[in-house]
Amino acid sequence: MRSDAMPIDPCADVARRAWLPCANCAKDSGCSSCFDGSNCASHWQYLLGNDGPRVFLQCPQCSNVWNVNTRVGAVSDLVSDRG
Numbered sequence: 001m002r003s004d005a006m007p008i009d010p011c012a013d014v015a016r017r018a019w020l021p022c023a024n025c026a027k028d029s030g031c032s033s034c035f036d037g038s039n040c041a042s043h044w045q046y047l048l049g050n051d052g053p054r055v056f057l058q059c060p061q062c063s064n065v066w067n068v069n070t071r072v073g074a075v076s077d078l079v080s081d082r083g
Contacts, residue, residue, distance in 0.1 A: 006063045012046035018057055019044050024064035 019039050021028055028034040028043035045057040053071035058064065 006065065008060065008063055009046065009048055009058050009065065011048055012058055012060075014046075016047040017044040018047040018055060020055070020057060020068065020070075022057075022059040022062065022064060023066040023068070025059060025062040027059070027061045 019034075021034075022045060028040065031040055031043055033040040034043050045059055048056040048058055048065070050056065054067055054069050056065070056067045
């Protein structure tokens, strides 16, 4: 983890995960399982919560926090919560 990385959210639970790419790092780059759309055992995000189709995520590698609308047809609007 980088020295300027945020801490992992205290609500983060390894049992609540999502398989969406991180909005900050490319940790899944080159992973054949991720490329095929499989639920890779290594490249997942903490699912912190949701508000309908909008999910709130945190990357366990770089600790970036962001949210994304997962509704089918929604405009890709990854929003990083990092300043």
